[in-house]
Amino acid sequence: MRTVVSLLSLAAASYALEKRASASAYSSNSAGNYKLSSITAPVQGAGSPGSTSTWALSVDDTSSGHKQTIVGFGGAVTDATVTSFNTLSSSDLQDLLDTLMTDSGANFALMRHTIGASDLSGDPAYTYDDNGGSADTSLSGFNIGDRGTAMANMLASMKSIQSALTIFGSPWSAPGWMKMNGVIDGSTTDNNLNDGYLNGGTANSGYASQFADYFVKYIQAYKDLDVTIDAITIQNEPLNSQSGYPTMYVYAEESAELIQNYVGPALADAGLDTTVWAYDHNTDVPSYPQTVIDGASGYVDSVAWHCYATDVDWTVLTTFHESNPDVKQYMTECWTPSTGSWNQAADFTMGPLQNWASGVTAWTLGTNSDDGPHLSSGGCDTCTGLVTINDDGSYTFETAYYMIAQFSKFIPTGAIILNGTGSYTYSTGGGVQSVASLNPDGTRSVVTENTFDNDVYVTLSTESGEEWSGDIPSESVTTWVLPASS
Secondary structure (H helix, E strand, O other): OHHHHHHHHHHHHHHHHHHHHOOEEEEEEOOOOOOOEEEOOOEEOOOOOOOOEEEEEEEOOOHHHEEEEOOEEEEEEOHHHHHHHOOOOHHHHHHHHHHHHOOOOOOOOEEEEEEOOOOOOOOOOOOOOOHHHOOOOOOOOOOOHHHHHHHHHHHHHHHHHOOOOEEEEEEOOOOHHHEOOOOOOOOOOOOEEOOOHHHOOOOOOOOHHHHHHHHHHHHHHHHHOOOOOOEEOOOOOOOOOOOOOOOOEOOHHHHHHHHHHHHHHHHHHOOOOOEEEEEEEEOOOOHHHHHHHHHHOOOEEEEEEEOOOOOOOOHHHHHHHHHOOOOEEEEEEOEOOOOOOOOHHHHHHHHHHHOOEEEEEEEOOEEEOOOOOOOOOOOOOOOOOOEEEOOOOOEEEOHHHHHHHHHHOOOOOOOEEEOEEOOEEOOOOOEEEEEEEEOOOOOEEEEEEEOOOOOEEEEEEEOOOOEEEEEEOOOEEEEEEEOOOO
16 A cells, blocks of 8 residues: 555656646547546647637736635535445555545545435435434434445545545435424425424424534534534525435525524534535525525525526526625536536536636546436436446446546645636537636646537637647647746
C-alpha cells in the first residue's frame, strides 16, 4: 500500500508542478477515445485556427470577476453504492477510492449520502428507528444497523483519503411511526410528518421533537464511526409524494418551523456544528427555499437544488443569489441514466456553476451492472452510477464520470469561479458553454463544453490582459489549466 500511495503522491506532485509551469489541456469526449486525456495545450496569442470554426470567450480573472467559492464535486453514496463497492476486493476498492478522491483521478470533495433507505436501496425499505412500526418517543430503538454502519465506514474511508471532503445527508422519509400514515412507503395518503402542522401549527401535537432528535442521534452515531456530517437537508424532495418508495411531503412553512424551532436548536444543544441546507428539490419552486431562509435563517446557510423540473432553468440560482447573496447554493441531485445524452452530466455541472453553485453531486456515485441494487417497488432501475461495478469483480467509469471529472479534477476546493462571457447554445442544440476558476495555487482553469459535431478553435481573452487560443474537440468537455497570471 505504501508503494501505491507513494506513486500517487509522486504523480500528484508532478501534475501540480506541470500545471503551475505552463498551460495544459485535458479532454473527455462522446466517442470515448478521450478520457481525461492530455491533448494539445493552448498557446498564448491568437494562434492558427486554419479552417476550423472559431469561437471567442472572455474571463474576468481579476478580483472584480470573483464569484462563488467552490466546496466540491461528487456523487450520492447510496446503499447501492456501498453494496456494489463492497463486492470489490480490498485492493481494488482502495484503488477505486484513490481514483475517485485524489487528484490522480476525479478529486471528488463533496459527497451526499442517504439517511436510511432511498429508491437505490435493496429491499426492504428502512430508517434508523423503525421499531416495528410502533411509536418510539424516547428513540430508545434507534440503531443505524448494518447498512448504516457500512455506509459510515465507506464515508470514513473516503474522508481518510480526501481530507477536504464535505459530507451531507438527506433522508427519504422519517420513520413510519413519526408520520401521519404510519408507514415509510406504500401510501401517498397522509404522507406527512405527524407534527401538528396540518392541525393548526407545528408541534401542537405529534413528533416534531423526536424528528429533530432523530437527526442528532444519526449524526452522533456516524461521528462514533469517525464520520463528521457537515450538513443535512431535513427531507429529500419535500414536494414529491410517491407510494412506491420512501417519500414524505413537507410544506415550505412547515420546513421553516421544523428547522427554526426543533432541528436547529436540537443540533445546537447537542454541540454539533452540522448546518442545515434548505429545500433539496427542483428549480421550478424557488419560493420554497426562500420561505425556509426567511423563517430559519439562523440555522440555514445553503440551498440545495435538483434538476428534474420540466424545463430546468439554472438561472433561477442567479436570481436567488441576487436576493440572498450570503446563501450558498448546490446542485445536489441529477441522475445519470445509461441512455442519457453524452453531455448530460456536463450540463448539470456547467449550468449550476455558471449560476453561483458552490458544488455539484450526481445521482448516484456507484451501482452494480443492473443499475442497483434498488427497491423492487418504485426503485429507480435506470439510474446508472458514475462507476459501475461489474459482475466479474471489475469496475467501469461511465461517461458521466469523465464529464464531471473534467470539472472536479481541475477546479479544487477553495477555487473561485470567475465571471465570463461568450457561452451560447443555439436552439438546434449545438453550442459552446464555458466556466472558469481561479485556483488556490494561482492557476486558472477554463472548462469548455463543445456540443457541436466539429472542432472549435477558441480564443480566450482575460481581464488581466492575456490571450490564449486552442482547439476544443468535437462533442467534448475540455479543460485548459493556465499558469498564474503575471
